[in-house]
Amino acid sequence: MKHIIFDFDGTLADSTMVFMAAWNTLAEKYHYKKIKLDELESLKKLSIMERSKLVNFPMHKMPIFIPQFYQLYRQSIKDVHLIDGMKDLLQEIEKKGYKIAIISSNDKENILAFLHANNINNVSKVLCSSRIFGKDKIIKKYLKDSNLKKSDVLYVGDEHRDIVACKKVGIPIIWVGWGYDSIEVVQSEKPDYKVYSPSEILEII
Structure with missing residues (x-):
């Protein structure tokens, strides 16, 4: 990883x-x-x-x-507010030597503005899809451009469509329980991991 x-x-x-x-x-x-x-x-x-x-x-x-x-x-x-505990999590991930990226269907300018406002400078790349269901293509592009195997990455997301995209590509995903989709919506897709606090993400990594 x-x-x-x-x-x-x-x-x-x-x-x-x-x-x-x-x-x-x-x-x-x-x-x-x-x-x-x-x-x-x-x-x-x-x-x-x-x-x-x-x-x-x-x-x-x-x-x-x-x-x-x-x-x-x-x-x-x-x-727009940073989820409690996320800044510490990102810092710990960086300390352990992992590269951090964001893949989203939001606008890249919005995300960069948010990162700047919250003094987050350890995100190496931000990629965005103009299509709400197009994340699998962006993930594939990221793997290719970064010369990565599927086993080299882990995705962290909150929605059913995140899990579907990761399953299409063949990469593992951590579903977070504080986002936009409840467990009732995502459980049919069987995410690889389920967490309810940022500290649990670090344990899995």
Whole structure:
């Protein structure tokens, strides 16, 4: 094991409130259903398709919608917070000689701004997919460009689609229990590891 790859939203960063605010702004503009604060926990137990149906959002409009969404996200980047214990975890991983990368479907500019604001400078590479279900292709590119075998990397993520992407590529994944998808959503995909605190990630590594 040489490289540890992290997802961003829901794994490294708590962006729940920013996500909700950005969604509600666009929902009002395009007449979709807004999300209420007391609905967040129940939404975690739904798949992306189920959530989109609940808020009357047609998934085929995602390519048009996403750039606007992340532009609103960028305006509230100061309200995105690092998950407690993550900074220490990243420092410990670096001390042990591992390379750290981020692969996300968020916008690269957003992630770099967040890392700078939180004085995190031990992430060697940030790669982003413009497609919400395109992470497997980005992971494959990362392996090829870094001359890595599948057994050289470990992915840390919080969503069902993260696990699906890792299974497609054939790399192990740690699912974190504080993110956007609950255990009910991800357990059918059988993540290699399940954790509920950053310190457990270090134990697995």
